Amino acid sequence: MASTIKDIAKMTGLGLATISKYLNGGNVRPNNKRLIEDAVRDLRFVPNEFARSLKTRLSRTVGVVIPELGNQFITSIITTMEDILRKLDYAVIVCDCRTDPRREKEAVTFLMHKRVDGLINMPTDSTGEHLKPALDAGIPIVLVDRILKSLSGRVSAVVVDNVEAAEKATRFLLESGHEEIGLILGNEGIYTTQKRREGFLNACAEFSLKPGEEMIRFSDYTLEGGYAQMKALLSLPKPLTAVFVTNYEMTLGAMIALNEAALKVPDDISVIGFDKLDLFGAMYPHLTLVKQPQNAIGECVAKLLLGLLSNGSALPLHQIITLPTQLCEGDSVRKLKRI
Amino acid sequence: MASTIKDIAKMTGLGLATISKYLNGGNVRPNNKRLIEDAVRDLRFVPNEFARSLKTRLSRTVGVVIPELGNQFITSIITTMEDILRKLDYAVIVCDCRTDPRREKEAVTFLMHKRVDGLINMPTDSTGEHLKPALDAGIPIVLVDRILKSLSGRVSAVVVDNVEAAEKATRFLLESGHEEIGLILGNEGIYTTQKRREGFLNACAEFSLKPGEEMIRFSDYTLEGGYAQMKALLSLPKPLTAVFVTNYEMTLGAMIALNEAALKVPDDISVIGFDKLDLFGAMYPHLTLVKQPQNAIGECVAKLLLGLLSNGSALPLHQIITLPTQLCEGDSVRKLKRI
DNA sequence: TTGAAAGCGCTAACAC
DNA sequence: GTGTTAGCGCTTTCAA
Numbered sequence: 001m002a003s004t005i006k007d008i009a010k011m012t013g014l015g016l017a018t019i020s021k022y023l024n025g026g027n028v029r030p031n032n033k034r035l036i037e038d039a040v041r042d043l044r045f046v047p048n049e050f051a052r053s054l055k056t057r058l059s060r061t062v063g064v065v066i067p068e069l070g071n072q073f074i075t076s077i078i079t080t081m082e083d084i085l086r087k088l089d090y091a092v093i094v095c096d097c098r099t100d101p102r103r104e105k106e107a108v109t110f111l112m113h114k115r116v117d118g119l120i121n122m123p124t125d126s127t128g129e130h131l132k133p134a135l136d137a138g139i140p141i142v143l144v145d146r147i148l149k150s151l152s153g154r155v156s157a158v159v160v161d162n163v164e165a166a167e168k169a170t171r172f173l174l175e176s177g178h179e180e181i182g183l184i185l186g187n188e189g190i191y192t193t194q195k196r197r198e199g200f201l202n203a204c205a206e207f208s209l210k211p212g213e214e215m216i217r218f219s220d221y222t223l224e225g226g227y228a229q230m231k232a233l234l235s236l237p238k239p240l241t242a243v244f245v246t247n248y249e250m251t252l253g254a255m256i257a258l259n260e261a262a263l264k265v266p267d268d269i270s271v272i273g274f275d276k277l278d279l280f281g282a283m284y285p286h287l288t289l290v291k292q293p294q295n296a297i298g299e300c301v302a303k304l305l306l307g308l309l310s311n312g313s314a315l316p317l318h319q320i321i322t323l324p325t326q327l328c329e330g331d332s333v334r335k336l337k338r339i
Numbered sequence: 340m341a342s343t344i345k346d347i348a349k350m351t352g353l354g355l356a357t358i359s360k361y362l363n364g365g366n367v368r369p370n371n372k373r374l375i376e377d378a379v380r381d382l383r384f385v386p387n388e389f390a391r392s393l394k395t396r397l398s399r400t401v402g403v404v405i406p407e408l409g410n411q412f413i414t415s416i417i418t419t420m421e422d423i424l425r426k427l428d429y430a431v432i433v434c435d436c437r438t439d440p441r442r443e444k445e446a447v448t449f450l451m452h453k454r455v456d457g458l459i460n461m462p463t464d465s466t467g468e469h470l471k472p473a474l475d476a477g478i479p480i481v482l483v484d485r486i487l488k489s490l491s492g493r494v495s496a497v498v499v500d501n502v503e504a505a506e507k508a509t510r511f512l513l514e515s516g517h518e519e520i521g522l523i524l525g526n527e528g529i530y531t532t533q534k535r536r537e538g539f540l541n542a543c544a545e546f547s548l549k550p551g552e553e554m555i556r557f558s559d560y561t562l563e564g565g566y567a568q569m570k571a572l573l574s575l576p577k578p579l580t581a582v583f584v585t586n587y588e589m590t591l592g593a594m595i596a597l598n599e600a601a602l603k604v605p606d607d608i609s610v611i612g613f614d615k616l617d618l619f620g621a622m623y624p625h626l627t628l629v630k631q632p633q634n635a636i637g638e639c640v641a642k643l644l645l646g647l648l649s650n651g652s653a654l655p656l657h658q659i660i661t662l663p664t665q666l667c668e669g670d671s672v673r674k675l676k677r678i
Numbered sequence: 679t680t681g682a683a684a685g686c687g688c689t690a691a692c693a694c
Numbered sequence: 695g696t697g698t699t700a701g702c703g704c705t706t707t708c709a710a
Binding site for chain 4: 348353354355356357360365366367368371390392393394395396
């Protein structure tokens with residue numbers, strides 16, 4: 001049987017309140033402090049979180065709802081967040097909703113039943129409907145990588161500047177003289193997809209270019225998807241001189257498709273990829289790529305939520321943090337003309 | 340303020356016990372059942388898990404301790420488990436210990452403080468020291484993909500038949516006439532690495548072959564690692580005719596290295612990879628590979644734990660479940676001789 | 679600074 | 695089948 005503060009009270013002769021106070025960082029007489037510490041050690045006392053939670057109504061637990069665990073961007077963010085949160089004694093409950101809005105809604109309900117103190121969500125459902133119950137219950141929410149207009153001002157969010165990222169990458173290709181540029185995007189309708197598409201089109205417009213719809217491929221942010229769409233791009237009547245792939249998995253897939261087609265990068269085709277500089281930077285040719293600050297994103301999300309959680313009953317000041325991306329130049333883009 | 344069963348008692352005129360009983364699946368008079376159901380709906384009653392846990396000493400939560408989130412084998416298993424467990428109302432707390440035994444031990448302590456009902460662990464520490472406290476506390480444990488001899492009989496485990504898997508793959512290469520076979524393994528000292536190495540050597544011995552140490556490369560189960568070790572293998576004085584890569588990420592890395600070296604599979608070199616049939620099966624050439632039953636592993640783990648959890652106070656019957664792998668033949672192995 | 683006492687919301691004897 | 699009651703182990707007034 002595990003020991004309780006009652007046992008400590010008995011052992012030290014002190015009252016429950018004193019012990020509880022000390023355990024929660026309050027001031028007690030040095031002598032009593034020693035007494036309690038000794039008893040805690042001797043009895044191997046560990047506070048019962050159930051009782052504590054029942055009283056405080058706080059679980060020291062946060063829920064994370066994501067579309068898919070098997071994605072390096074998502075897992076790297078979770079790893080960072082989890083690290084920070086666990087250090088502060090917050091447990092992280094992960095719910096993979098498999099890009100299914102119904103499952104996503106269920107996950108939110110589930111986490112509310114588990115009485116999480118806060119919610120982190122990379123939304124699949126773009127209506128934000130699934131978060132309403134949590135919002136009504138006053139549970140602080142931080143969105144990751146995606147913004148939900150319908151929830152504006154009621155949740156915090158951390159995103160990167162997707163439009164600028166795509167503009168920079170596309171502009172780099174255009175300035176190198178490329179005009180036949182393929183674009184491989186994620187799921188249509190998703191925030192990042194829209195923004196990256198927007199950035200791509202912006203840059204093209206700057207150069208008075210209007211890429212055909214067949215050059216802009218929607219996919220699903222998976223390796224298989226990137227592979228398939230790259231194949232599709234290669235089978236286009238008018239050959240591309242360059243391609244911009246907008247996440248890590250799809251970049252990998254696209255590279256595999258290029259290798260299979262025996263196309264040399266950048267001689268036969270130029271490529272700009274996404275994320276995992278350490279990896280793509282180690283390969284030859286070094287891939288030119290858009291690098292998202294994944295660690296910073298995870299940190300921001302964790303700290304934003306922590307801020308909201310410690311905010312007490314004061315009404316939360318929700319913010320949207322936009323982080324910059326970096327265009328890391330490698331050797332995968334051929335200069336078709338002098339810049 | 341959330342409603343409680345007291346509110347339901349007031350509203351229905353029933354006693355607390357009746358309501359609690361009904362809520363936990365007990366029998367009540369049909370009329371009262373209706374009464375309670377109506378009240379639950381009207382009051383939007385949700386049982387307070389804190390109070391329930393305090394009383395039952397059960398958290399309906401399980402902890403998962405893994406070496407790394409960014410690994411497809413691990414995340415696919417977690418996804419499957421999480422799905423099954425959540426359906427039964429178990430929350431899954433994930434702790435990524437980054438292949439660090441110290442962090443792993445901390446994770447176990449953390450999860451015990453959170454009072455998880457059970458523990459799932461893909462151990463980094465091969466002594467099993469980190470699990471002792473949980474074992475002493477009587478927390479059911481299921482090991483994934485690795486066995487800890489020191490904990491024999493005190494924990495359950497789900498593994499695949501790694502020796503046989505490596506034997507089959509290696510034998511396939513040998514029977515095709517290959518004699519210069521490279522092997523890319525995971526971290527030295529890890530269970531799966533040892534077993535797969537053993538299987539490889541077994542098969543070689545059957546053919547009276549003793550591969551040089553330089554052909555057996557230890558790595559770390561990452562894409563980067565597979566890439567680097569493939570490069571190393573390619574720089575060996577005596578060229579290989581085949582290579583066997585023992586996980587998904589390293590297979591991907593090895594393929595990239597081969598592509599960079601402009602080596603054609605299987606003409607220049609034969610390859611047997613690991614996992615993700617859907618992916619490697621879509622690529623050309625179709626990779627011949629060892630396929631682990633990832634979903635079945637996740638299912639077994641979840642069900643094994645569930646079994647232990649519902650076992651009540653009866654002393655648990657721990658078992659080791661060994662699942663078979665499959666050798667899926669593609670076009671990536673060249674026949675050097677008629678079989 | 680300390681201690682007594684109330685109570686968080688639920689479950690589970692136990693008596694009816 | 696139902697209701698009364700006594701906790702589970704903690705925090706937190708409040709008075710000393």
